[in-house]
Amino acid sequence: xxLPRISIETIDATSEKVLQTHAQPELFAVETMLGLMEEQPxxxxxxxxxxxNAIAGGEDVDEVPAAFCQEMMLQSCFVGVxxxxxxxNAQVEADELNEAWGGE
Numbered sequence: 001x002x003l004p005r006i007s008i009e010t011i012d013a014t015s016e017k018v019l020q021t022h023a024q025p026e027l028f029a030v031e032t033m034l035g036l037m038e039e040q041p042x043x044x045x046x047x048x049x050x051x052x053n054a055i056a057g058g059e060d061v062d063e064v065p066a067a068f069c070q071e072m073m074l075q076s077c078f079v080g081v082x083x084x085x086x087x088x089n090a091q092v093e094a095d096e097l098n099e100a101w102g103g104e
Contacts, residue, residue: 002089043087047080054079 022028036044054076 003085003092043084047083050079050083051076 018028022031033044036047054072
């Protein structure tokens with residue numbers, strides 16, 4: 001089984017709800033991080049490590065071009081999303097195999 005395909009209507013409704021309840025994106029980000037820490041600690045740890053490595057800079061760098069920052073931010077977001085989605089799919093498959101073969 002794979003994850004369900006999310007309809008544009010569901011995405012729109014969810015986005016609207018998030019914007020209504022979280023006027024500031026950083027508050028939504030903090031709430032998401034705290035929820036992930038509690039509900040998916042292993043995934044949070046890996047995502048945190050990936051993001052920390054992506055934003056870590058050298059001590060000798062004072063300025064970075066905006067285009068480079070934008071590219072790295074976008075890449076980091078999609079690495080995190082991709083990793084999370086692949087991990088969820090792998091877990092669904094593992095759970096199905098365990099169920100089919102009588103494992104835990």
